[in-house]
Amino acid sequence: MTAKDLAEGKSEEEWSIDTDERERIELELLMEGVHRLYGYDFRNYALPSLRRRVHHSAQSENVKSISGLQEKVLHDRACFDRLVQSLSIPVTEMFRDPLLFRTFREEIIPVLRTYPYIRIWHAGCSTGEEVYSMAIMLHEEGLYDKARIYATDMNAKSLQQAKEGVYGIDKMKLYTKNYLDSGGTQSFSEYYTARYNSVMFQPFLRKNIIFAEHNLATDRSFNEFNVIFCRNVMIYFNDELRNQVHGLFHESLSRFGVLVLGAKESIQFTDYSGFYEPLGRGEKIYRKIK
Ligand SMILES: C[S@@+](CC[C@H](N)C(=O)[O-])C[C@H]1O[C@@H](n2cnc3c(N)ncnc32)[C@H](O)[C@@H]1O
Incomplete structure (x- = not known):
């Protein structure tokens, strides 16, 4: 004073x-x-x-x-x-919220199996752990070859790490647990090779992933997708930007496309709540109905 x-x-x-x-x-x-x-x-x-x-x-x-x-x-x-x-805030992990991935595997994968090809967008993918989780799941379900995964973020530095697929070895204990809790069926260590203090994920997992800079606040839709993951990103936006981005996702999802949000996020209380129905058991998975 x-x-x-x-x-x-x-x-x-x-x-x-x-x-x-x-x-x-x-x-x-x-x-x-x-x-x-x-x-x-x-x-x-x-x-x-x-x-x-x-x-x-x-x-x-x-x-x-x-x-x-x-x-x-x-x-x-x-x-x-x-x-x-x-x-x-590039905080992320592999198979983050394992139950979400388990529900996706049990409820959404059977639907994706009926499609001739699958396009998935991870918006705000950070350093890529979520994207490799998806690639592993699609590989195990025999769907990877007909899938294209678009991994985008506004942070070029995070995207570079995502492209490299190199992570600290100290995280593998948690990631292995998450993988098993999510319904993983193989030995998790087969998906990476360890070198000193880090691990590199197998190049075959990257084959169908397209990494690109994209800013949800300023950039437009660039394709039509069967699934959009955008977890723990819009939590940092105000209502106006959240609605704007939901508009972008609604426009970018195909008919009956699936939107996946973070555990603390919801389609409720947005302008788009009436355009989706919830799927799964309390997980933030929504199907576009209008
Ligand atoms: C907390 S991380 C979430 C990563 C991952 N989706 C997850 O749930 O583990 C948030 C990410 O959103 C990205 N982000 C924030 N604002 C963005 C924007 N306007 N456009 C694109 N990405 C954005 C950040 O760069 C960061 O990598």
């Missing part, structure tokens, strides 16, 4: 409202600048997590305020790249 505020008789509460408002303005200006200069649109990301990530970036860039971060981001491409990494 400043001497002027004291002189004007402002209470602590009034001061903190001013602070919140100032911070909101700074955040909006930063996102506006980022959008105009670099074309990345974070303007409709949910405020609480955006604020947290931006504060974290300001701290690690050694600047005192969001305005200070803005100046650095607008003048230094490397600083902007670091901000994108921080806002991207």
Whole structure:
């Protein structure tokens, strides 16, 4: 609180409202600048997590305020790249939420089996673990050869790792457990070769995967899909952007196409809730009906 505020008789509460408002303005200006200069649109990301990530970036860039971060981001491409990494939150794992994969295997795979070819889009695939999980499942079900998997993310660095398919060996214990819990039928270690502290997934799993940069906030639909996975991505968006992206998915899904969301996400309370019916037992799997 400043001497002027004291002189004007402002209470602590009034001061903190001013602070919140100032911070909101700074955040909006930063996102506006980022959008105009670099074309990345974070303007409709949910405020609480955006604020947290931006504060974290300001701290690690050694600047005192969001305005200070803005100046650095607008003048230094490397600083902007670091901000994108921080806002991207590339947390993922193989067969994440194993029951979801089990339900997909038991309920959706039999339907996909009846199709002449299968197109699957993993939107916001991060470093690719979810995509390799899908490739393994399709391989075991004898469907991989007639499938094309489109793996997209806005984060080029994550996509590069996804293409390489190299992960830390320390994660294999959890991934093996997830794989078995998801209904995996083979020895999981057959899908990778270990080298020092990392493992590389078998190249045959990559054969039908197309990796590409795609930003859900700014890019358009690029194909028609039987299945779209978009898990733990829209949780970071506000209602407006979430509705916009659901519009994109609805447009991109074929008739009776399947949409898979993250455990904490739902089609309910979006403009598109009436266009889908839930499938599975509480898992976030929906079939397009309109
Ligand atoms: C928490 S990870 C989820 C990864 C994976 N789908 C999963 O559930 O394990 C979120 C991913 O969404 C991506 N993402 C965030 N905003 C995006 C956007 N506008 N367009 C495309 N990808 C985005 C991030 O880069 C990040 O890799």
